Structures are given as C-alpha cells and as structure tokens.
Amino acid sequence: MADENEFLQEYANREYKYGFVSDIENETVPKGLNEDIIRLISAKKKEPEFMLEWRLKAFRHWQTMKEPRWANIKYEKIDYQDIVYYSAPKSKKDGPKSLDDVDPAILEMYNKLGIPLKEQEILAGVAVDAVLDSVSVATTFKEKLSELGIIFCSFSEAVQNHPDLVKKYLGTVVPYADNFFAALNSAVFSDGSFVYIPKGVRCPMELSTYFRINAANTGQFERTLIIAEDDSYVSYLEGCTASMRDENQLHAAVVELVALDNAQIKYSTVQNWYPGDKDGKGGIYNFVTKRGLCKGVNSKISWTQVETGSAITWKYPGCVLQGDFSVGEFYSVALTANRQQADTGTKMIHIGKNTTSTIVSKGISSGFGQNSYRGQVKVLKSAKNARNFSQCDSLLIGDKCGAHTFPYIEVKNSTAQVEHEATTSKIGEDQIFYCNQRGISTEDAVSMIVNGFCKEVLAELPMEFAVEAQKLLGVSLEGSVG
Amino acid sequence: MLKIKNLNASIENNEILKGIDLQVNAGEVHAIMGPNGSGKSTLAQVLAGREEYEVTDGVVEYDGRDLLELSPEDRAREGLFLAFQYPVEIPGVNTAYFLRTALNEKRLYRGEKQISAMEFLKLVREKMKLVQMDESFLKRSVNEGFSGGEKKRNEILQMAVLEPKLAVLDETDSGLDIDALKIVANGVNTLKSRNNAIIVVTHYQRLLEYIVPDFVHVLYKGRIVKSGDRNLALELEKQGYDWLKENVPAQAVHVEE
Numbered sequence: 001m002a003d004e005n006e007f008l009q010e011y012a013n014r015e016y017k018y019g020f021v022s023d024i025e026n027e028t029v030p031k032g033l034n035e036d037i038i039r040l041i042s043a044k045k046k047e048p049e050f051m052l053e054w055r056l057k058a059f060r061h062w063q064t065m066k067e068p069r070w071a072n073i074k075y076e077k078i079d080y081q082d083i084v085y086y087s088a089p090k091s092k093k094d095g096p097k098s099l100d101d102v103d104p105a106i107l108e109m110y111n112k113l114g115i116p117l118k119e120q121e122i123l124a125g126v127a128v129d130a131v132l133d134s135v136s137v138a139t140t141f142k143e144k145l146s147e148l149g150i151i152f153c154s155f156s157e158a159v160q161n162h163p164d165l166v167k168k169y170l171g172t173v174v175p176y177a178d179n180f181f182a183a184l185n186s187a188v189f190s191d192g193s194f195v196y197i198p199k200g201v202r203c204p205m206e207l208s209t210y211f212r213i214n215a216a217n218t219g220q221f222e223r224t225l226i227i228a229e230d231d232s233y234v235s236y237l238e239g240c241t242a243s244m245r246d247e248n249q250l251h252a253a254v255v256e257l258v259a260l261d262n263a264q265i266k267y268s269t270v271q272n273w274y275p276g277d278k279d280g281k282g283g284i285y286n287f288v289t290k291r292g293l294c295k296g297v298n299s300k301i302s303w304t305q306v307e308t309g310s311a312i313t314w315k316y317p318g319c320v321l322q323g324d325f326s327v328g329e330f331y332s333v334a335l336t337a338n339r340q341q342a343d344t345g346t347k348m349i350h351i352g353k354n355t356t357s358t359i360v361s362k363g364i365s366s367g368f369g370q371n372s373y374r375g376q377v378k379v380l381k382s383a384k385n386a387r388n389f390s391q392c393d394s395l396l397i398g399d400k401c402g403a404h405t406f407p408y409i410e411v412k413n414s415t416a417q418v419e420h421e422a423t424t425s426k427i428g429e430d431q432i433f434y435c436n437q438r439g440i441s442t443e444d445a446v447s448m449i450v451n452g453f454c455k456e457v458l459a460e461l462p463m464e465f466a467v468e469a470q471k472l473l474g475v476s477l478e479g480s481v482g
Numbered sequence: 483m484l485k486i487k488n489l490n491a492s493i494e495n496n497e498i499l500k501g502i503d504l505q506v507n508a509g510e511v512h513a514i515m516g517p518n519g520s521g522k523s524t525l526a527q528v529l530a531g532r533e534e535y536e537v538t539d540g541v542v543e544y545d546g547r548d549l550l551e552l553s554p555e556d557r558a559r560e561g562l563f564l565a566f567q568y569p570v571e572i573p574g575v576n577t578a579y580f581l582r583t584a585l586n587e588k589r590l591y592r593g594e595k596q597i598s599a600m601e602f603l604k605l606v607r608e609k610m611k612l613v614q615m616d617e618s619f620l621k622r623s624v625n626e627g628f629s630g631g632e633k634k635r636n637e638i639l640q641m642a643v644l645e646p647k648l649a650v651l652d653e654t655d656s657g658l659d660i661d662a663l664k665i666v667a668n669g670v671n672t673l674k675s676r677n678n679a680i681i682v683v684t685h686y687q688r689l690l691e692y693i694v695p696d697f698v699h700v701l702y703k704g705r706i707v708k709s710g711d712r713n714l715a716l717e718l719e720k721q722g723y724d725w726l727k728e729n730v731p732a733q734a735v736h737v738e739e
Contacts, residue, residue, distance in 0.1 A: 425573075429534075434570040436554035437530050437563075438584035438640065439591070448583065452574025452623070 018241035028087040058176035058186030071343040072372040151196035158194035173256035181252040181287040192222035197232040211240040219250040228263035235266040261296030273309035280339030283311025290317035294326035302329035304460040318347030321355035328357040331457040336369025345375035350383035359390040365401035372404040379416040386416040489540035500704035516701035517723040526652040530564040559591035563646030565637040567653040578620035609642040630657035638669040655689035667692030687715040
C-alpha cells in the first residue's frame with residue numbers, strides 16, 4: 001500500500017534524542033593498539049602487577065584470533081589501529097572523591113540525559129554508577145550501601161581497594177580467550193562497575209550503571225563484575241546512550257556474574273546506543289559478551305534486555321547452570337529499524353542436575369532492519385532432569401525488513417526436556433485499520449501493538465525502567481508503519 | 483446527518499459501488515439489505531475510510547463536513563463508528579486499555595479532559611452490563627480467543643462506550659445464536675436516541691425483528707434498487723432475493739426518502 005510505504009519512510013527518519021555532544025575536556029591516549037598502549041592504560045589506572053599481566057596475556061592471545069564472521073550481520077572491516085582505546089574527562093585532582101568534585105559539565109550532561117547524579121534528586125531507591133567514555137565519573141549511595149557490606153563502585157576502584165575479590169573472580173566466567181571481542185576487552189578495558197553482595201544480604205535498592213560515549217573516535221570497553229554470595233539478592237540495571245557521530249564507534253564490553261548458593265542476580269539492560277542515521281551512517285557497533293555463572297545450588301540469574309539502539313548488536317547473554325537446581329532466564333526485546341542489524345540471543349548451558357532455563361525473545365524489525373535470534377541450549381551429560389523452554393517471536397513492520405531464528409539445541413542427557421516455540425507475525429493492515437476506526441492513530445496503534453507484543457519481557461524490568469523502556473520503544477517507532 | 487450522493491467505489495479496479503444515494507437523519511435507523519456481493523460491506527468500509535477502496539466518484543457529507551476528506555481516525559473521533567463484520571484480534575493489547583485509549587482520543591479531539599482509570603472502569607462496568615459481558619474480558623487481549631458472539635458483543639460494548647453519532651453495524655447478526663442476537667439488539671436499542679443514527683447492514687431480516695428500522699434499502703449490484711419501510715424487509719424474507727433479480731430492471735429506479 002502506498003500509505004504504508006509513506007509510514008515506512010517516516011519511520012526511517014525517526015530521531016535519536018540523546019545524540020548531543022558535550023564539551024568536556026578529555027585526556028586520551030594515542031590511537032592504535034600495542035603493548036605500550038596497554039601498559040599506558042594500566043599505568044594511568046595505577047594497577048597492580050597482576051592486572052597488567054592479565055591484560056598482556058589477553059592482548060597476546062587476541063593477536064592470534066580472527067574476528068568472528070558467523071553472525072548474520074554485515075559491516076565494513078574494523079580498523080583496530082584507528083581507535084582510541086582510552087579517553088577520560090580531565091580532572092584537576094586524581095579523580096573525583098565525591099560528587100562535589102565532579103566537573104559541572106559532566107553533571108549537566110547527565111542531567112540532560114535524565115540521570116541526575118545528585119543523590120537528593122535521584123530516583124528513590126536507585127544507586128547509579130556513571131561511566132563516561134573510559135572511566136567511571138561518579139557512584140551514588142556508596143556509603144549507604146557499604147553499611148550493609150555491599151560494594152558498589154567503579155571497576156578501577158575495585159582493583160585498588162578489593163584486589164583479592166577481583167583476582168579471585170575476574171575472567172572466571174568469561175575467560176580472556178573466550179572470543180575475539182572478549183579478548184580485546186580484557187586487554188584494554190578501562191572501567192565499568194563492580195558489585196559485591198555479601199552473604200545473606202538482600203540489596204535494598206536497584207543498582208544501576210549509566211554508560212555514555214561522548215568522545216569521538218573512541219571505543220568503549222567496559223567490564224562489569226557482579227558477585228552475589230550465598231543467600232543474597234541484587235537487581236542491577238544498565239542504560240547506555242552515545243553522541244551522534246558520522247563514523248561508527250566500537251563498544252566491546254564484558255559482563256561477568258557469579259551467583260553462589262541460593263543467590264539471585266537480576267540483570268536488566270536498556271540499550272540505546274546511537275543507532276546511526278536513516279541511511280545507516282554512523283552508529284555504535286555493539287559487540288558484547290555477557291555471561292552469568294550459577295555456581296551455587298539453587299542459584300538464579302535472570303537477564304532482561306531491551307535493545308533498541310546500536311547500528312549492530314552482537315550479544316548473547318547466557319547462563320552456565322552449574323549448581324544443582326539453578327535457574328537461568330533470558331528475556332529479550334530487540335528492535336531494529338532503518339538499517340540497524342541485531343544478532344542476539346542467549347546461551348543456556350545446563351551442567352547441574354534439575355537445572356531449568358527459560359528463554360523469551362521478542363524481535364521487532366522495521367524499515368530495512370534485520371533481526372536474528374541466535375540461541376544455544378546445551379544439556380550436558382551430568383544435567384539430569386534439565387528443563388528448557390524457549391519462545392522466540394518475531395514481529396515484522398513493513399516488507400523490507402527481516403527476521404531470522406537460529407536455535408541450536410544440543411542434548412546429551414535423555415532425561416532432559418527441551419521445548420522450543422517460534423512465531424512470526426506482521427502488524428496487519430486490518431489491525432491498524434481497526435485501531436484507526438476507534439480513533440487511534442496509526443503511530444499509536446503500532447506502538448500499542450508493539451508494547452503488547454513485548455509485554456512479557458517488559459514485565460520483567462524493574463517498574464521505573466519498564467516505563468522508560470516502553471517510552472523508548474515508542475520513540476524508536478516514531479513515524480512508523482502500517 | 484449523512485448525505486451520500488452518487489457514491490462510486492472500486493477495489494483493484496473492480497467497481498463495487500455504482501452510484502449510491504442515501505440520506506440518513508438523526509434519530510433514524512436504516513437497514514441496508516441485499517444478497518452476497520451486492521456491496522453492503524464495501525459501503526460500510528468506504529464510510530469508515532478503509533484505504534483499499536478507491537472512491538471514484540460522488541460525495542459524502544457527514545454532519546456538514548466532507549467525510550471523504552477525513553482520515554479514518556478523524557472520522558471515528560467525529561463520531562462515526564463501524565461495528566466490524568469480522569472484529570480484528572490484537573494480541574497483547576488488553577481490552578480495557580484499548581477502549582480507554584480510544585475514548586481518550588475522542589475526548590482529546592473534542593478538547594475534553596482525559597478520563598481517569600477509575601472513572602473509566604466505572605463507566606465500562608456499567609456498559610458491560612448492557613451487553614451482558616463479564617468483567618474478565620477487560621483483562622483479555624482485544625478479541626483474542628473470543629467466540630464469534632463475544633466478538634460481536636465486544637463491538638457493541640465499544641459502541642456503548644464511544645457513544646457514536648452514526649453507527650454502522652456491518653452484519654452484526656452473522657454468527658450469532660438467538661440469545662446473543664437479542665443481547666446485541668437490546669444493546670443497540672438502548673443506545674438509540676434522537677441525536678444519533680444507525681445503519682444496519684444485514685443479509686437477513688432476522689435482526690430487524692429486534693432492531694426495528696425506519697427505512698429499508700435493498701442494495702443490488704452496487705446500487706440501491708429499492709427503498710421502503712420495514713415491510714420491504716419482510717417481503718424480501720418471504721420472496722427471497724431472486725424475486726428482486728426478476729423484478730428489478732437493469733437501470734434501477736432510486737427511491738428517495
């Protein structure tokens with residue numbers, strides 16, 4: 001229909017409202033990657049010897065690796081020597097000791113993003129770690145949390161103040177040799193968040209990290225490590241945006257989660273990196289490795305992601321279900337519009353007995369967007385009575401986009417039960433017309449149907465963020481479809 | 483309220499409506515009858531603004547405005563309501579939310595305040611009684627998994643909430659058993675007033691025993707070939723549509739109200 005095409009055109013012109021660039025003076029290292037750069041990054045961060053060694057091992061391994069090409073995405077070759085691997089806002093002192101020391105320009109930037117860092121203004125019940133380009137610029141509610149023995153700080157601080165914990169867990173879930181991008185991250189990662197929940201503690205507030213890429217030609221390589229001791233609970237959320245730039249920027253993060261006996265980690269992501277313009281110019285290449293280890297019995301790790309940004313998304317947050325009776329969950333909404341491409345899904349590795357995993361993936365494609373679900377469910381011989389349920393639904397908007405599903409199922413134990421359901425649907429003209437006839441505009445109808453389609457996943461997000469995510473889906477679909 | 487003059491419409495170059503003339507005034511109930519394929523549903527869809535149909539000639543004046551110039555959603559906000567022959571399922575969107583959104587769109591259009599969730603619930607509960615629908619439907623996705631009768635009742639519920647000026651009921655009786663038919667008809671009759679008008683599109687006269695029309699028009703091959711009062715419906719019922727084929731000359735005579 002002619003009209004539908006018009007909507008699609010408009011859809012292509014949707015706006016990215018976080019694309020502004022803030023004028024913040026930066027301290028950067030020269031472009032390119034070699035051992036000297038890695039030594040320089042490590043020295044700037046005053047790291048202990050073990051960290052530098054680990055980085056160098058990772059770098060040497062990375063040099064032997066090839067960039068993976070199996071994903072259903074297309075992009076120009078990345079020149080790894082043309083990237084700045086470290087960029088930090090210049091500060092007069094050694095780093096902000098408190099919020100009062102943070103550059104007002106940075107506070108202003110976060111205000112503009114709707115993330116006020118002043119504790120009295122902050123969303124009640126949410127502690128924030130703000131990571132700008134390569135470093136963490138502020139962490140709120142630190143003291144209050146430390147009263148409970150909870151550590152919530154930047155990764156750099158953790159390396160300084162809790163080296164034993166870092167040493168014990170770093171790379172245990174995602175080893176540096178895991179994959180090309182994980183190796184690269186291990187060599188050059190500059191900051192990220194660190195969370196430690198002691199035994200028996202239920203974290204009383206949502207912990208959240210807000211990532212922002214502002215500097216040009218810079219890659220962001222953050223690393224997050226969350227450890228939940230026996231009988232503890234934490235809910236953690238990350239959000240991300242980036243300035244609008246014509247060139248593609250690389251984001252290669254690693255997230256490792258460790259849940260011990262009866263511990264629960266809920267990890268939610270609202271990813272809104274700059275997706276590039278309507279012709280596919282610019283945008284973030286988001287190559288991320290996220291994995292949780294359910295190490296203890298009866299432990300639970302739950303991933304929820306709403307992926308609306310990035311030119312390319314390549315991520316498979318997974319769970320290694322080692323502890324008996326452990327539970328892994330993956331709830332995902334991935335939206336691709338314009339020329340965006342997403343190849344995303346999960347890996348559920350069942351090792352322990354009576355382990356269960358649930359996968360709910362909702363892919364939405366519009367414009368020329370390409371959306372692939374890629375998931376692996378692996379039941380090892382030891383995993384008696386393992387259960388998995390997977391549901392992959394795709395929603396197409398318009399006729400130039402694509403949805404693909406690549407489920408890999410590998411079962412080595414005959415007591416396992418694995419179920420997979422998949423559906424593909426299109427927002428039908430009859431649905432739109434029905435809404436129109438009730439006075440609802442096409443745009444609102446699409447956003448209503450999309451939100452309905454994602455409901456199961458959005459329901460997994462902490463409340464405040466579910467509302468955010470819903471709005472975000474609306475904005476991302478602005479000017480859409482029929 | 484509604485003046486249709488020489489309305490011609492086609493879909494994919496097939497002419498379906500070939501010069502419809504019809505005038506509907508406030509307070510009136512009109513029935514449009516006719517055999518399958520005569521263009522009844524097309525007329526309903528064209529009035530509601532379905533884009534697949536191309537209006538090739540004619541004018542439609544609604545409440546003093548050019549209806550054909552309005553977008554489908556603006557027609558709805560102006561008080562035109564179509565009860566669908568095949569109500570559409572919208573998975574994931576709950577009925578209460580859908581209906582409240584629709585109502586608020588109309589209110590905003592008129593410069594009125596949005597209805598709060600509480601007020602809405604009160605309103606919709608009351609209206610549900612009218613069509614004997616259980617409250618549990620509010621939590622279900624729009625029409626998803628509804629039986630044929632439930633879908634039709636849901637259409638009338640929406641009509642009751644939106645209070646249209648002009649309601650077009652497209653084969654609302656199809657697929658209904660006699661009890662459901664009575665419930666639907668009773669709902670429609672309750673909503674009838676001096677200020678609104680209803681067009682009932684139907685194949686059978688059965689529905690017209692419960693929703694009594696002031697005028698009956700027979701649509702045949704894209705034209706209104708006969709108009710009359712409710713006795714015309716009875717005659718049709720007795721004689722069948724074949725009677726019409728034999729008795730209607732090629733160039734049909736239009737009966738103006």
